Amino acid sequence: MAATIKAGAAEVSAATSGLNPYQGPPVGDNVFAKITQNVSRVMEVPKPPRAWYIAFGIALTLLSIFGACLGWVVWEGIGAWGNMVPVAWAFDITNFVFWVGIGHAGTLISAVLFLLRQNWRTAVNRFAEAMTIFAVACAAIFPGIHIGRPWLPYWMFPIPNQMGMWPQFRSPLEWDVFAVGTYATVSVLFWYMGMIPDFATFRDRSTSTIKRAAYGLVAMGWRGSSRQWHRYERAYLLLAALATPLVLSVHSVVSFDFATAQLPGWHTTIFPPYFVAGAIFGGFAMVLVLAVPARQFFGLKYIITIKHIELMAMVILATGMVVGYAYGMEFFIAWYSGSMYEGFTFQNRAFGPYAWAYWTMIFCNVVSPQIFWWKKMRSSPWVAFIVGVIVNVGMWFERFVIIGTSLARDFLPGSWGYFIPTPVDYLTLGGSFGLFFTLFLLFCRYLPMVAMAEVKSIMPEAHVAHGDHH
């Protein structure tokens, strides 16, 4: 028995090493096969690159820390965090909004750019969709533990229960449950549907029985029939058309959590567009953070090219300025309202005890993307990577500034306070990156990282030559 397995393993490794996987630009003859080989190679090589192991080790460590923190919070209660009146929403909700925001670029690239016929999206859309799903998974944890009794989150769902009660559907917090739940579901559907043809490719290239069975199961017997492609493309278009208003609605609803409250600094109508722009900004930055190392270490340089990085840098530059405009407009609205509390809140934001957080945010989100005005900087992957990291830091601080500073000093000076995080706060935030990167690294190794069928379909060789009918 053991001998058979050993023999089988030897055969598999011989087969995979014998593949002589192609790594190079998809030009000349056999362009389609070159794309297949470039992408499938990651799944087919017996061992991923050393960088993958190092990254996976770090991610798993962070994930364990995350698990320990969540366990401690469930056992001890949210007193383990630094949350105190008046700052009763602190890292928990900041992290939730941060991760949900990250999760927006995926659907934006997949759906909105698809409807706008931006073909360059095919190189990065699978990435971005995976990032979306993992980010929403991270986000969903925080409202669950933030309620204090994490074994009762089913109270948020409209389930018949022994109390005979229903959720309050007129509350923005309940809208959140539906918006984020729908978004997570639709993102998974979109992602999965997009992967079906690529799963079929992996199935047909797999040499081991287990891989064939696993990829065959999820490919559901896809054989590339044109009659099926017809319905598939129509379904993809429909999902894109559905996801586009959905992606705009989700962060708008998240912003309603704040905008419908009467707290100065939250109570403002600019929030929905401002939050959506911020989400696109942060999401694209995260795509860069993931795509730059992945193309480097998995040999996808010929598919995710410098041009793609440049285009994403331009989106970051544009949305960064929208966000900067919103920061300025908030001050104008505070002054124009004539409300002394509004005016105070914004003075306090920029010059009060949280000024360090405010100016960090301004530097990261408004100043740092300006480097992308230079083409040389836009087309340098590692500059893009660094700016992506900085922007993500800035977007985390943006949510903290909105939530923390507004709560810390509201109407009555007698009820003012200052939020000090505990080690559990920091470790939970850091640990959530562990969950995100663990899922992402597994995705890189085992799932089609690039939408092969889509990339092939937009190549010049895919177009039918016209004119010479036989």
Add this chain to the structure above:
Amino acid sequence: MSTDNDKANDTGSAPLHGLLAEYDNPTALVRAAEKVRDAQYEHWDTYTPFPIHGMDPAMGIKPTVLPWIVFWAGLTGCVVGVGFQYWTSVIDYPWVISGKPFWSIAANVPIAFETTVLFSALTTLGAMLALNGLPHPSHPLDLKRRFAKVTDDRFFLLIEARDKKFDATDTRALLESTHPAVLDDVAEDRVTSDKLPTVILGALAVLTTLAILPFALAYKARVSKSDQPRIHLVPNMDNQPHIKAQQESPIFADLRGMRGDVPGTVAQGNLQEDDHLYRGKLEGGAWARTFPKEIAPSEQNMKRGEREFGIFCAPCHGLSGHGDGMIHERAAALGQGTWVQPTNLHQDYLRQQPVGELYNSITHGVRNMPGYGHQVSVEDRWNIILYMRALQRSTAAAPTDVPESERGALK
């Protein structure tokens, strides 16, 4: 028969499934598809690694009904979203919040929108799979080793043998006229078993059982009764370290959980320096015979005193003050041997008692009567005495006390 190295199949005895032509590029395939379409075959298809633009008209594929299915699903989602919110918040569990109406459509738009998208999206994937006949685990083409390249870079055209127009010679001739790279027969699949492997069946059975288990346990808990207290998954939060009255506290050196005032301080409103007002005494310690200057014998204070007397004094002393209140009557009716009748307030010694002493009796109690200082405010205790003096006067008044104009009514 077959030209390439196919997987083991008893092709000699298996009936023909169809003819498979292979092409190098999308253009060749589209040209071939146009020919097969014009030859009016029905059971045929092309297989490609990616959707080819222009293949639908080349094959004569009619637009799918999918968008209409999704449209109706979306409409259903919207109706369900609105209807469910209406039913829960207006009919099943109406809940007043800040006096707002039970139904305010603007607040119900976000959730109705989300359910619309959710229903549409689930239906899009589900209907696409159903219309495409997926999952489709086994197909005769799977036995063609060359066909594995269909998901890589090769383009195929299959005409099935069951087609009415299929003819072994004519169909082959038609396909050969399209210049395929390879053309050969596909046999029916006699190799692949129709049955699911036992391992998968077993796993499905186990998973189904496990999936039912939580629901069964929840149902059992709902229908059966138990004397046991609820199970607390995390008992930690049941035992909170706060100090109850009279408990020790390790935080303070004297171990007293209840803390007294800080020495040398007085709580707001507790600085009661005025002996006359707060204790009914004059400077030498004698009972005051006059009302303190804060309590003027006014109509308003008299009315206030009447009200407070009715609340605190009348239950025992009676509304007229004769010691015959409701409690006394009840005790008398029950024949309570130990019951002492409340004091009749219309006695001479009480008429002559200084108001300061009366104030003291109300505040701290006297004989069987408990003190009312903690229930009745300082001002109201004086108001009660003011009213009590009026009551006493009412039972011992001379005709001359009645105003001149009213005296006629006495006769």
